[in-house]
Amino acid sequence: MTLASAPPLPRDDRSVGIVSTNMIDLFSAESPLKLESGVELGPVRVAYETYGQLNEDASNAIYICHALTGDANVAGKHSPESKKAGWWDGMVGPGKTFDTNRFFVICSNVLGGCKGTTGPCSTNPATGKPWGSTFPFITIGDMVEVHAQLVRSLGIRKLLAVVGGSLGGMMALDWAARFPDMAHAIVGLATSARLTAQGIAFNAVGRRAIYADPNYKNGDYYEGEGPKFGLALARMIAHITYLSETSIERKFGRKLQNSDQLGYVLQQEIEFQVESYLHYQGQRFVERFDANCYLYLTRAMDYFDISQKYGSIGAALGQTAARFFLCSYSSDWLFPPSQSREIVTALLGAGKNVTYLELESVKGHDSFLLELEELESLLKPFLNSISSEVMTLASTRSGGSHR
Amino acid sequence: MTLASAPPLPRDDRSVGIVSTNMIDLFSAESPLKLESGVELGPVRVAYETYGQLNEDASNAIYICHALTGDANVAGKHSPESKKAGWWDGMVGPGKTFDTNRFFVICSNVLGGCKGTTGPCSTNPATGKPWGSTFPFITIGDMVEVHAQLVRSLGIRKLLAVVGGSLGGMMALDWAARFPDMAHAIVGLATSARLTAQGIAFNAVGRRAIYADPNYKNGDYYEGEGPKFGLALARMIAHITYLSETSIERKFGRKLQNSDQLGYVLQQEIEFQVESYLHYQGQRFVERFDANCYLYLTRAMDYFDISQKYGSIGAALGQTAARFFLCSYSSDWLFPPSQSREIVTALLGAGKNVTYLELESVKGHDSFLLELEELESLLKPFLNSISSEVMTLASTRSGGSHR
Numbered sequence: 001m002t003l004a005s006a007p008p009l010p011r012d013d014r015s016v017g018i019v020s021t022n023m024i025d026l027f028s029a030e031s032p033l034k035l036e037s038g039v040e041l042g043p044v045r046v047a048y049e050t051y052g053q054l055n056e057d058a059s060n061a062i063y064i065c066h067a068l069t070g071d072a073n074v075a076g077k078h079s080p081e082s083k084k085a086g087w088w089d090g091m092v093g094p095g096k097t098f099d100t101n102r103f104f105v106i107c108s109n110v111l112g113g114c115k116g117t118t119g120p121c122s123t124n125p126a127t128g129k130p131w132g133s134t135f136p137f138i139t140i141g142d143m144v145e146v147h148a149q150l151v152r153s154l155g156i157r158k159l160l161a162v163v164g165g166s167l168g169g170m171m172a173l174d175w176a177a178r179f180p181d182m183a184h185a186i187v188g189l190a191t192s193a194r195l196t197a198q199g200i201a202f203n204a205v206g207r208r209a210i211y212a213d214p215n216y217k218n219g220d221y222y223e224g225e226g227p228k229f230g231l232a233l234a235r236m237i238a239h240i241t242y243l244s245e246t247s248i249e250r251k252f253g254r255k256l257q258n259s260d261q262l263g264y265v266l267q268q269e270i271e272f273q274v275e276s277y278l279h280y281q282g283q284r285f286v287e288r289f290d291a292n293c294y295l296y297l298t299r300a301m302d303y304f305d306i307s308q309k310y311g312s313i314g315a316a317l318g319q320t321a322a323r324f325f326l327c328s329y330s331s332d333w334l335f336p337p338s339q340s341r342e343i344v345t346a347l348l349g350a351g352k353n354v355t356y357l358e359l360e361s362v363k364g365h366d367s368f369l370l371e372l373e374e375l376e377s378l379l380k381p382f383l384n385s386i387s388s389e390v391m392t393l394a395s396t397r398s399g400g401s402h403r
Numbered sequence: 404m405t406l407a408s409a410p411p412l413p414r415d416d417r418s419v420g421i422v423s424t425n426m427i428d429l430f431s432a433e434s435p436l437k438l439e440s441g442v443e444l445g446p447v448r449v450a451y452e453t454y455g456q457l458n459e460d461a462s463n464a465i466y467i468c469h470a471l472t473g474d475a476n477v478a479g480k481h482s483p484e485s486k487k488a489g490w491w492d493g494m495v496g497p498g499k500t501f502d503t504n505r506f507f508v509i510c511s512n513v514l515g516g517c518k519g520t521t522g523p524c525s526t527n528p529a530t531g532k533p534w535g536s537t538f539p540f541i542t543i544g545d546m547v548e549v550h551a552q553l554v555r556s557l558g559i560r561k562l563l564a565v566v567g568g569s570l571g572g573m574m575a576l577d578w579a580a581r582f583p584d585m586a587h588a589i590v591g592l593a594t595s596a597r598l599t600a601q602g603i604a605f606n607a608v609g610r611r612a613i614y615a616d617p618n619y620k621n622g623d624y625y626e627g628e629g630p631k632f633g634l635a636l637a638r639m640i641a642h643i644t645y646l647s648e649t650s651i652e653r654k655f656g657r658k659l660q661n662s663d664q665l666g667y668v669l670q671q672e673i674e675f676q677v678e679s680y681l682h683y684q685g686q687r688f689v690e691r692f693d694a695n696c697y698l699y700l701t702r703a704m705d706y707f708d709i710s711q712k713y714g715s716i717g718a719a720l721g722q723t724a725a726r727f728f729l730c731s732y733s734s735d736w737l738f739p740p741s742q743s744r745e746i747v748t749a750l751l752g753a754g755k756n757v758t759y760l761e762l763e764s765v766k767g768h769d770s771f772l773l774e775l776e777e778l779e780s781l782l783k784p785f786l787n788s789i790s791s792e793v794m795t796l797a798s799t800r801s802g803g804s805h806r
Binding site: 308 | 597599604607608612615632633635636640643646648652655656657674675677678681682685705708711736
């Protein structure tokens with residue numbers, strides 16, 4: 001093997017490296033964010049990260065919206081000792097799909113979140129105590145308003161692309177409707193124009209698990225233990241919906257926790273491996289997430305319905321000249337392919353330019369976080385094409401001069 | 404309209420009328436039921452109901468196995484004032500599919516249940532207190548052993564058919580494997596030879612909701628309130644799996660509890676109608692069911708795997724000469740049609756006589772309790788055919804004499 005034929009670096013070696021989260025205060029008490037509910041909120045603190053360099057004309061920025069329980073840390077690590085890289089590290093970095101050698105990538109924790117951005121566990125300036133149950137009702141649209149304000153504050157007028165999976169995809173769609181001139185492309189993965197009734201039902205039962213926890217105390221639990229059991233249960237329920245039957249079957253099947261053989265046990269709380277796995281997921285989740293945030297964000301997700309607000313999906317997305325890239329996964333039953341097809345049909349009906357990828361995958365809803373190779377094979381050229389168009393446009397506008 | 408062209412009586416007018424539950428003690432301390440775990444249990448009290456008349460040679464009996472939360476009351480009412488008839492009243496009665504003018508129909512509450520048959524909420528004769536957490540681990544096979552003993556005690560050597568849906572269908576399959584000569588036909592609706600890994604996951608999370616309830620007290624809660632929140636949550640989770648996405652969508656869609664319009668609310672616990680519905684289902688369930696029973700019965704369901712015990716489905720069901728009738732429902736994702744097809748394939752491979760019906764339905768797993776017309780159109784002639792065969796056989800054996 002010669003140096004010339006050396007394989008490209010493995011995905012994990014193309015890291016953005018050590019990164020840190022920035023904080024910025026947007027809006028203010030005098031000039032607050034006006035929420036869709038009519039309530040005013042300001043200032044709004046936003047936790048965000050950026051990767052790569054913004055180019056001179058601020059035309060290479062890509063905004064990534066995280067999903068329900070994500071945060072601003074998309075890629076890289078916060079310290080060399082940290083074992084875990086950002087939630088989409090496989091996608092963001094030098095030479096990766098969101099190539100930080102070329103693009104300036106931004107991600108922020110959503111409004112209502114618990115990872116630095118103002119949310120129910122933040123301090124209410126009026127009382128000096130956590131907002132808790134007094135935090136105002138928020139919508140996907142409110143989150144997008146904050147994202148857009150962040151982008152403006154970074155000196156960016158138009159993004160190359162707004163990208164998101166699941167709840168993040170809902171934000172990307174809302175962005176296209178709300179700010180039709182702010183992005184050249186909208187990328188929505190494993191997403192929908194509204195959650196299914198079944199999805200609402202699962203979220204509702206998860207919220208009820210939190211309400212039923214005696215430590216919930218109507219949301220004002222910050223001086224106590226907090227509804228750990230309820231939040232863990234909500235996560236366990238939700239986690240099943242992120243997987244497919246096939247993926248659970250392949251990963252755990254009917255395997256018992258303490259034996260490879262089915263046997264008869266006497267009153268043993270954790271029996272099946274899938275139970276142990278879900279229990280573990282629930283426990284880890286409680287360590288990193290806040291129950292009120294979970295309530296506020298799932299409610300925002302449940303209320304999101306882009307066709308309800310604008311009349312139809314086509315009307316909502318018809319105002320933008322952005323190109324669309326949508327991707328769904330065959331075994332995703334929480335955001336099923338039929339919902340992506342509904343958006344694609346509406347976009348085509350509205351004369352929009354849309355690339356749609358329906359990937360075979362057994363990994364269910366989580367596929368957009370796990371099945372990166374095939375996604376990259378289409379999304380990378382899509383982003384390159386958008387980028388070339390934008391550069392050509394800029395070059396034409398500047399009279400073809402070569403800077 | 405003349406009398407001659409009067410339509411047949413509507414289904415609800417063909418009732419078995421007012422019925423009552425019988426109690427019988429089977430096995431005994433001296434001659435106990437030997438559970439699959441090796442533990443011995445006796446006596447076992449069994450709550451059962453019968454409808455119609457057993458014929459002279461005891462050849463017209465049909466045994467119906469109830470599902471997870473059913474009871475012995477399949478048909479009819481316990482009092483004229485009662486608003487609710489038995490759980491399968493549409494199927495059992497004069498002229499109905501299980502025609503009580505012709506068949507002698509039996510149903511008993513399962514071992515481990517809380518509707519009269521010995522279970523964790525029964526009194527442990529050794530202590531004079533409820534069994535609670537000391538009740539032994541039970542299996543589907545143990546339940547079937549009790550059913551078979553009940554049948555024998557009624558003077559029946561061979562049943563015309565053993566019938567069940569869901570968990571009841573698992574019992575019917577186990578019966579075929581365990582007592583291959585005790586039934587002429589096995590009828591399994593919306594059932595499987597083993598629960599899916601996803602089904603186990605949902606059951607496991609439901610059990611965890613009960614364990615996490617502070618009133619669970621390790622199962623010995625009978626002097627206290629009991630884990631009402633946990634049990635209600637478990638039921639809410641399970642209830643979603645009994646419905647299909649389409650049925651939830653059609654019934655509730657995204658409709659809010661207090662308005663037909665999506666609006667923005669401030670901290671309101673129950674928002675969507677589906678949430679209110681599930682909450683109501685959870686509350687009603689707690690009034691009629693015991694948390695320990697729910698734990699024991701779901702565990703029995705999770706452990707059931709007929710191919711694990713006998714080597715394969717074909718080996719398990721290959722010993723009986725019974726004819727099989729299986730039915731699955733297109734939108735049933737808890738016991739999907741693929742699982743019924745697996746049984747059908749194994750039965751055909753074992754040279755068995757099997758009738759298989761795959762019904763289109765939007766009602767999910769609950770279809771076997773709701774979609775009765777189409778089921779009747781095939782099951783009725785199937786039962787008639789079995790009945791005729793048995794009568795012909797009896798008549799041949801008795802030398803063709805006409806009694």
